[in-house]
Amino acid sequence: MNMKRVIETINEAYPISSETEQALKDSVTECHFPKRYQLIKAGAYSKCAYFIEEGMTRSFWLVNGEEITTSFSYEGGIVFSMDELYYNKVSEEFVETLEDVVAYRISVERLLELFRTNIELANWGRIIHQNEYRRLHRSHKERLTLSAGDRYEAFKQQFPQVCQRAQLGYIASYLGITLSTLSRLRGAKK
């Protein structure tokens, strides 16, 4: 099993020992998904989290018939349903692949067990939540202080890969603006 990028990314967040690495490897199953596949469906228990080795996904809500993208994940990232992992509730969020994806699946149950029993992974879990929290915090600040155009610029800076690999509509809804507005902003830009 070649979890190269996943392990690399975990070690960047919180270095883990080779035993922990092995425990993790023993807990996952490799899986492959085509482009546009619904990895996690709202209203259904998936009971799994996925470490992404290759490809990109987006998470989104469906609110009043509209899709609102809440995050993009790619090589080294992890996706799961917050509602399931945190609160043992049915997911309200969808995750779909934007490209062909190679991922490692772990059951939510096993992941929680690892958190409870392995202090390295408990700390890794804490750190990735810190990081995500900070990303949201930052985007919250940007939303309150920057114009739509400046937010797009900031997004391009922060997530250049996503900008290239995801289509406009998804980025617009992530930024909380309309597809037409975003398109206009790009047009206005010299």
Add this chain to the structure above:
Amino acid sequence: MNMKRVIETINEAYPISSETEQALKDSVTECHFPKRYQLIKAGAYSKCAYFIEEGMTRSFWLVNGEEITTSFSYEGGIVFSMDELYYNKVSEEFVETLEDVVAYRISVERLLELFRTNIELANWGRIIHQNEYRRLHRSHKERLTLSAGDRYEAFKQQFPQVCQRAQLGYIASYLGITLSTLSRLRGAKK
């Protein structure tokens, strides 16, 4: 030392043993702050986190001369500078008391050591970050899908105590609307 509400709140997030409780108690110092005291100043290392036993605080950014409230904390909560705790950087966030406050101070260094060595606290740390992440996630969703008025209603529902104890301007900036707009909304409400 009576850390009643703090300990209660920790146990709600992730139950800890009495040994862990004692380790925590041995690591903190009780302190008292008057109303309107700057607990954490931007641009200065405070090197401390505070468990709040009594009273309320708000955290905010100062952007272009404007204060943007990012969160309120009260009995049982913990406040700290994300930049210091996570990234060993000088804080960009202020925290000030809105009431007289009784808190328990712990050095950031000691808190991180506890995370590294005590699996219960590592998991507690993970859980509170999950919860905060979820709060932000939710407010992000509300900002994208609800009108200013509906967001205020949602806020009242979710944080009734804060609504009563914090002044309008702080709530307005938390919700990302103007003081005048919020005041109008309240007026319009039958």
Add this chain to the structure above:
DNA sequence: GATAAATTTTGACATAGGTCAAATGCCGTG
């Protein structure tokens, strides 16, 4: 309990970004 200071309400007007619909461009499939 009067005066000052802070907070909240209200008014008149401005504007960023939304809405809806049409037009154009692009790219994979047969």
Add this chain to the structure above:
DNA sequence: CACGGCATTTGACCTATGTCAAAATTTATC
């Protein structure tokens, strides 16, 4: 290499919320 379907751009118009400033109300101070 042409067709069909997405994806993007553009146009005309609209509305929720912002801005700035003054008035009213509440709260704190002596």
